[in-house]
Amino acid sequence: MIIERAGCVGREHELAELEQRLVATRTSGAAAVLVLGDRGIGKTALLRAFVSTTGAPTRHAQAVAWERHEAGAVLRQLLRREPPLHPSHAADRLAAGLVEQPTLIVVDDAEVADDLSLNALRSVRHRHPEIPVLIVLSATHGAPRLIDLADDALRIEGLEASAIVELAALRGRVLPPSMAAALTRHTDGNPRDALALLDELPPARWIRPDRELPAPGHIRAEVTCALADAGPAGRALAEALAVLGPGAELGHAAALGALDDPLAALDDLRSSGLIDPRPIHEPRWRTPLIATAVLETMGARDAAEAHRRAAQIVTDPVAQMRHLAAATPVPDDDLAERITVLAIQRGEDGAWAQAADLFRDASRLTSNPAPRDERLIRSVDALVAAGDCAGAGALVSTVEGMRETPLRNAALAYLAIVRGRANEAEVRLSRAWEIVNATRDPATAALIAQRHVLHSLAQCRGADLIDWADRAIELAGPDSGAGIEAAAIRGLGFAVSGRFAEAQAAYSALASTVRHGAQAQRVQMGHGWLGVLNDDPDEARSRLEGVTDPWVLGGSTRISLWALGWLARVQFLTGEWDLAMASVARGRLLAAGSGIVLVTPLLEWTAAEIHVLRGEWESASEAARAAEAEAQGYEIMRVPTLLARAHLAEARSDYAGVRRILAPFAQAGPGSSLAEPGIWPWADTLAGALIADGRLDEADQLLAPHERRAAEESHHSAQARLAAARGRWHGARGELDQARGSFDAALAQLDGLPLRYEQARVTFGYGQTLRRAGQRRDAEVMLATARDLWDALGARTRVEAADRELRAGGVRAPQGPRTAGELTPQEETVAQLVASGLSNREVAARLFISPKTVQFHLTRIYAKYGLRSRTELAARAAEHQEPHR
Template sequence: MMVTAACVGRDREIDVLSTRLRTVSGAELIAISGNPGCGKSTLLTHLVQYHLASPDAGTTLWARVSPWQAATPGSLIRQLLQDQQVEPDRAGDLVDALLEATASDVPVLVAVDDADLADEESLQALVTLIREHRTRRILVVVTTARPGTRLAGQAFDELRLEGVDAQGTADLAGQRGIVLHPAMRAELTRHTSGNPRDIVALLDEVPAGTWARSDAQLPAPAHVVRAVRERLPESGTPAGALIEALAILDVAEPLSTALALAGVEDPLAAIDDARRTGLVTSDGALTPAEVQPRIVTPLVRAAILEVLGMKAVGAAHRRAADVVVDPARRLHHRVAATPTADAGLADDLADLARMRGADGAWAEAAGLYRQSGRLTPDPLERDTRVTLAVDSLLAAGDCTGAGALVPTVESLRETPLRNATLAYLAILRGRSAEAQLRLDRAWDIVNVDREPDVAALIAQRHVLHNLVRCQGAELVTWADRAITMAGSGSAARVEAAVIRGLGLAWSGHPDAARAEYDSVSEQIRYGAQAQRAIMGRGWLQLGLDEIDAARTNLETAVSMAQLGGSTRISMWAVAWLARVQFLTGDWDEAMRNVEAGHGLARSSGIALTTPLLNWTASQIHSLRGNWEAAHRSVAENTTSAGDYEIMRIPDMLARAQLAEAAADYGKVRRILAPLRTMSESVPALSEPGLWPWVDVLGNALVLEGQYDAADDLLRDYEKRSEERGHRSSAARMKYARGRFLGATGDIHGARRTFEDGIQLLDGLGLRYDQARVNFAYGQTLRRAGKRRAADAVIGTARDLYVSLGATTYVERCDRELKAGGLAVSRVENAHAAKDVAELTPQEEAVTTLVARGLSNREVAAELFISPKTVQYHLTRIYAKLGLRSRSELAASRR
């Protein structure tokens, strides 16, 4: 009886095989190959079940070969035919029996597991069937452990199975109710090379608590340990000593270190003997000069260590600490050899952790602090180092790993450091009120004179808190405190310095902000901390209209992620880079970065950047007419549940601009009105640059007929943009002001204003803003009766929107051009005359929108006319078409 298999991580292979089976037109054979445990049998079983469940499928023949069957001629064919009314009397009848069993006009599947163990006569019969009966619709699928296997001397198509990816590993764990820490998911995949059998074995054998950690060392499955135990030479032999040394040392250590640790006199002979065990490889080296032996896989390395035992492994690590040259690796060996508390070693680890933290290598620092805590005999010092381990995980952007340790930190006595660490977690999760309470408490109880480093760290957390509150002046105040209190080169000092420039810009000092980043860039030229400085500078440059420089720096910051720095820095870099790409029209690249940012958010557990990513995604989707995806992006913001301004502002902008794309300007006004009040307490909203909300709200107010409110809103921001010399912000203000002037009857002023806005955007590369200004300009000209001029400007807007793929606005441009009348061809008019009564271009545009279900107010906003004018046109349309209602009008257009 067949057992249904759960085939995890093999979607591509399943698709290849099922497609091949459905479309097979002649007799074919394909071999599935791969290492033992890679899932060959499971994949074949899945294919058999797929074929059995297919209503139009032909016969299914299935067999699993056992080693003892190789000596029995015809045993495989007899197993295949056991459910058929066919029984070959002798080996010569095998092919005839197969022909009789597979006679069909629809695809037939012959599946053989472990075909390389089958008897030669059966394999010859299968090969004969394939070669001599090519018109039969038969697909023979076999599995083999040896790539390149030839069956009965013949080579066939081969599908090689590699290891599953990290998602496949997570899916295997999920089948057992286990949730893997993101880092552990990647580590388990690497450790097992993605081999499903080994993954499942470890999931079943390792204690459940291990999988929530990010730094656990993984063992080898029991079946690998048994195999290694049988092949591992005695430790007293040269080969055994060399294998032991290779298992103990870091793979980056040179061969000379391994030989010194092993103490072998004839290294080449020891290498040859070690390679013959199959536990060691030299990666194809052919000469002694090229050889660099290593243990074949991480699993085998772990199994060797288990076979050696704790005493031997500890002794080997102590010897290695005397042999290796690198201080950090020497310290690693000392730690590995020490099972109990050791104050001196703990202090050395803590010192190294501080240095790595100052370099920005927070993930490494977290591991060092954790080891230091394990070895620290003093309870209070141990608590401090455990807390610093959690704090370092947060600095690395690993909220998931840190969250697993939070109960431990919460159970510790209250200290300023404990409160600062828990506040840090609240910041990264987007919980402003909780972060504020914990930071205030930490600052209240810290003794600045006795604990200047802790005080500096608390001040630096206040910097981060005010960064995501968009509070420029407070950010600068706390950054100055952190820099003053922190020691030279400390992590708190560096991180406060790389953020301080943003605070200066948001508090109205853009030139000082530029100078700040010039200074920081001179001081921090390389390493993970440089990623922070480069990202911060790119963020600033985006806000200051230095678009090309912003793109370069943000792309650089994204590419520096592999330096071992912080995931949270990479998340900000990706999110702001996507904004740059949206504004400049590289929307496909922007969406790729949005997806990358979402992946980082899921793996890290950090919620802060999710609304920023969804703002970009929802704009692109709505402008391209992908309404379902746009609404889904906006809805995702509600799951972030954050109350920081850096989350609330892009969420409101996303919802407002989704409403704008749908021409619902009343909704735009309702969504964005709170930003005007918020701007009184959030100075960053009043500074031109990152948050384009004033022009969107001003435009909505104009189209809603609230001219005084629009004028009042725009006046202050026009002045601020001019004072700052901020071109794109000034152009956006002129976009809204041009709308206002055109709506209030000053067409000449409107034209001058729009032209000024277009001139300001020239050379910035902001294609979206260029299209937006031209579209509003054209609508304004058309309303004033300047149809020929309107067509030219709207045509420019249309070309820009076409280049962006913004179908929502391409359609609007087409309606505008049609409503203007001049762009409608004579042929089109002739066809229209035959199909409908004579409607003017404006009436035709109104008819189209009303038939779609838009209200008079919505049609007015869409066409930039008054609701009364819409009603006037509707009255004439009803009379011309002989209709009485909107529903009849809609029905006439279906």
């Protein structure tokens, strides 16, 4: 089947990567990259787009299987003439003229290229390493002869749902989000397969996200031919594997297929190309669509009979029930009831993905409309609990069309929570609680209460969270699924309220009773989250690292996302910034794949701060924008977003911007988590901006209640941050002894804690305050220490700031009398900053002095240099830099 090219979409990252490699050949010389991806994934479209957008001179060849043994077949396309039959001579011919500008040599489907051509390309790099040429090879797998030629590989993965929507639009189809998500999941984002289904299925089919999608025609045709070539045993094994589903055991497949020699059948199937060659004893389809096509070739009756026999072979209860459901095409209320009982049990155990599948099977097999709808709603609720928002979202339109019930509202509210839609969740939860009868239906009432727990957590309302958790536990029982989930979060309610000792006691008690399975993931995550808030990074790290993978305990993507968000925060505070960015990257992928946006601002806050400190300004701005794009009504999303923006403004010495961003926080009432200094670190940042602008009374009024609260809670890092801010405040008032006392107290609070970022920040503030007070030698000790701390962390912008402070202090400058026109160290620093284009206010913020002092220094600089303006100062600086270039 021929599929028209619909364009290259969703490949911005890959295009940028290839462009970077091409540009690099100007200085590094000849290079080669292997572009790997499954069939139909869009390698050819990517290379065409790359050639089109770069405009670089290009030599292109398309290798074909039937020319695999024809020497020079690819070279003939590249040279457009008969090639020399010796690799070195061919390499010289290819390299001729490639000396002025970066050039591309592209070989598509390189795994079937002839050996002479590949050897010639290898010789190009060996004999002409200096020429600016990028060799790009595309292939479906990394054969040794290709890996040996290339520097490394760029793997092309499936497209995201947004790109599939764009592809559909290029095809003239409008896909609703739910169907785009379903199509993306079904095809693993393979554009060829997605386009084929868009062409083959009628438009009406794309408004029913609850209907299963078939295999594309070209996959069915390929599978039909391959099964014919695989022989009877290979076909029997293929059908058994397709019926048993993902993760099928070879022994079960052999039993189902009545195979005496399963390894021989496996060899037959492997030779057909339908399964990957490795691992040997764990057969895996080359693409999941192959299994769909195999089932379609079996026919409905044979497939149903195979499912009935599979139910007798497998031992897992969930697999048994799912096979029985697949073997039953019409409603069967007895079977539906048995499946529902098992679904409830798996939900109680926290295995929500399995529960979702079982509830959906039970719904299909139920004849009575009311219980049928209820079971489908429970399937949606379980999908959200498992973190599959895309799957749940595909069923929203169906659920919204059902009659209103407390369960329906609770399930839709749950989805709204993880999507960050606070107002929608509030309305639906309020309505659900209003119409539920807790006496007659305590299980549903408990579920609604538990959803209120999550809603309160996202709002950072500790007292409400505890209240709803207690209701859920009372209604469902402490050992129930809803009770355990509520208890797993209840401790965070105490923490958000500043009651850290009670929070720790709650988690210690819970950890002793919930030690295994998916529910343990929730307890571990909550306990780790508490460790972050309670200055126990080692405890937090150990607990969070074990629950970042949703598949390890059979748990929830949502829980794993929270674990990654807070693990990244721990790694940032302890100075493990590369690990923190790796955690952020994992979290971003998990969020994109699941559709959960609730955690995105937390992830991007950490990313933005690290990028700022490293001087990666554009990346910092992108992270801040990504956080803001998802920051909707929930406080747990809004606060990290504003903190990311505030730290970006602070790093640019935009203290008015810091005040504008953080000022709303100061209006929070006593019940808000913003009033808890141990939860969100904002008060010291806002106070610093107020002090920098000379608004000392406002800074004092802001700090005082937070200082009292931090002392009452004995929260060490919060007391340290606030004491450092108070030290700056005393310094701005000329109260040096009090300033020293505050900074010493701040460092004492951090003593023994592995919070390297906080230590560096406090030490730098101490040195800056001492330098402003004229205590140059003491200031140098602190500033040099801070510089070393920042340097060890890789905080380039702060190292530069410490260097400026040290120069301004003059301690490290040569001592002795100055000439009449020589600048003081402070004047040199002011001159450099003004010449770089900063305003007086910006220079003052950088050096922690007043704008009037900057103007005083500037006047003296002009007089010493005989200048009249900032423009002349900048020109003079440029002239003096020129000889050093």
